[in-house]
Amino acid sequence: MGPYQIAKQLTEEKIEKPSYYQATRQRGNYKTMCDFETPYNWTGGSVVRILERPEYMGDTVNFRSHKESYKDKKAVKNSSEDILIFRDTHEAVVDRRTWYMVQELRKTVRKVDVGGEGSLLTGKLYCADCGGKMHYRRGTTRAGRDWRGIPNGEVQHTSAGFNCSTYNSSRKQCRQICCSHSIKEDTVKQLILETIQYALKSVRMDEAAFIKSMRSASEVRDKGEVKKLKAGLSKKERRFADLDLLIKKVYEDNAMGKLPDRRYEMLSSDYEKEQQEIEVSMREIQEKLMQFEQDTDRTEEFLSLVHKYTDIQELTPAIVNEFVDKVMVHKIEKTDGDRVQEIEIFLNYIGKVELPAQELSEEEMADEEKKRKRRQYRREYQKAYREKHRLEIRRVIEGAREADKQKQIAEAERATDVLLSMDSTEQVAVMVSGENKVIAESRLPTKEEVKAKYGR
Numbered sequence: 001m002g003p004y005q006i007a008k009q010l011t012e013e014k015i016e017k018p019s020y021y022q023a024t025r026q027r028g029n030y031k032t033m034c035d036f037e038t039p040y041n042w043t044g045g046s047v048v049r050i051l052e053r054p055e056y057m058g059d060t061v062n063f064r065s066h067k068e069s070y071k072d073k074k075a076v077k078n079s080s081e082d083i084l085i086f087r088d089t090h091e092a093v094v095d096r097r098t099w100y101m102v103q104e105l106r107k108t109v110r111k112v113d114v115g116g117e118g119s120l121l122t123g124k125l126y127c128a129d130c131g132g133k134m135h136y137r138r139g140t141t142r143a144g145r146d147w148r149g150i151p152n153g154e155v156q157h158t159s160a161g162f163n164c165s166t167y168n169s170s171r172k173q174c175r176q177i178c179c180s181h182s183i184k185e186d187t188v189k190q191l192i193l194e195t196i197q198y199a200l201k202s203v204r205m206d207e208a209a210f211i212k213s214m215r216s217a218s219e220v221r222d223k224g225e226v227k228k229l230k231a232g233l234s235k236k237e238r239r240f241a242d243l244d245l246l247i248k249k250v251y252e253d254n255a256m257g258k259l260p261d262r263r264y265e266m267l268s269s270d271y272e273k274e275q276q277e278i279e280v281s282m283r284e285i286q287e288k289l290m291q292f293e294q295d296t297d298r299t300e301e302f303l304s305l306v307h308k309y310t311d312i313q314e315l316t317p318a319i320v321n322e323f324v325d326k327v328m329v330h331k332i333e334k335t336d337g338d339r340v341q342e343i344e345i346f347l348n349y350i351g352k353v354e355l356p357a358q359e360l361s362e363e364e365m366a367d368e369e370k371k372r373k374r375r376q377y378r379r380e381y382q383k384a385y386r387e388k389h390r391l392e393i394r395r396v397i398e399g400a401r402e403a404d405k406q407k408q409i410a411e412a413e414r415a416t417d418v419l420l421s422m423d424s425t426e427q428v429a430v431m432v433s434g435e436n437k438v439i440a441e442s443r444l445p446t447k448e449e450v451k452a453k454y455g456r
Contacts, residue, residue, distance in 0.1 A: 002110065003051065004044035014040045018050075051106065054085060057099045058092035061085050097301070101321060111136065119160065119185060120320050121192075121327070127164040128328040128344065130178040134162035136185075150393060151400045160185040162329070181329050183341060188327060193315055195345045195353050196323050203306045211299050226289065233285045236278050243275050302349035323347055338372065 001009070010017075016024075016039055023034035035041075054061055062084045065075040108123030118136070125134035137160060144154030161184045170177035202210045250267050253259035259267075305322060312319060328344040346352050386393065 002044075003047040006047045007042040007044045010042040010047075011040050015042070016040065017042050018046060051102055054099070055090075056093040057096050058088050058090055059085050060089040105321060108133075119162075120315055120317055121162070121185065121188060121324075124320065124324050125162050125183075125188065125327045125329055127166065127178060127181050128330040128342075129181070130164065130166045132164055132166040132178070134181065134183075134329060135165045135168055137161050137163055150396050162188070164329075179331055181331055183329055183343075188329075188343065189315055191343055191355075192320070192324060192327070192345060193312070195347070195355060196312055196319070198355055199347060199350070199353055200306055200309070200312065203303065207303070211303070229285050229289055233282060233289075236282050236285070240275060240278050240282070243271050243278075247271050299350060302347070305349070325351075338375070 019028075019030040019034045020036065020039040022028035023030040023032075023036070050056070063078055063082055065077050066082075067073070067075055105123070110118050110122045122136055123133065126132065127134060139160040140158045142156050142158065144152050144156040146152045161182055164178050164181040166178045167176070167180050247268060250259060250264055250271075254261065254264035309319070325346040325348045327346070330342040330344075332339050332341045334340070344352055
């Protein structure tokens, strides 16, 4: 739920809002300013401030703001570098894992469809090629067609799914970056559910073996990531040192008269700007390295999460947010005429989890081979049929469109006859004003005038 949905529910449940709670107990600054007539009128802003406060997980935050002068009453917010946080100074209301999970969830905008429903997986799916987030595409309905492309009078439902956000944004600008990476929502849900069930089953069957395998895989993965981060850090440090030399060089050339002042100012500003960007990037890499050093073993946290659930048969928002870290969606590839798509599922605390390959018997393998050959034959037959009867199919489709058009015209004529048969002059004025998008103020038209203009 979003902050405003939470505020609406708190208002409906008649939970006292913070200002009223403090004022009625003679606390805080709302003793005289509180609106006592609306004790349960929560706002989304109040919920946002509660969700973002580190104090609720046991920390004390100082130097949030300052005043320019003792004469100035207006407080100015400090930057994040000037704020000091003292951890575990008092009893926590919520644990750190939940608090940080909330901050991650609030970074993603969750859109709902016309029915007021969204997707459980919003913010969890990423494109494996460009790294962009996958955007949710709700299910739609349209006129049904048979395999030849001819309308058959049925209604065709398109399943909800996800598309690469980079591909969507570039397509609007008439240029293509990345590709669709389209995948159905139900398919991803089923894979995530099977992955979580497999992890739970592995823990319950042999917890010691599961811990050992997860720790070894985590050590290998962390070593590779740390090596990559250190290589990137050393590269940026070398570039930072080179920029120092370049700045000194252009300064000496300018002082000796070899470089004009205008050129010196332009080069110097460019070098300094690049240095600032590199410095920010280096700081981020150093923070990641420190995080790797602090995160020694998180398998125990995953085990405590597993013991929290006895059996999972359906995905819920809480289960998805607690278990799933991210899902990487790869590009669709064609293998022997079949569409194959790789999906990588990363769970919290243990990383990537791969489902074991299903071993098929000889009978099952023979059956799958028959199905594959049947699909291939059907595709080739349909392609050849469409090529042979392309003009005929096009005429049938155009005829169906013309029939739909005539049907709409007939319905409009019937609606017009019903409207014209009414004696009320106001109904005629409504039709005229609706057609012309104006309000008839001078005089109302007669029936004959309406028939002459809008009749058959």
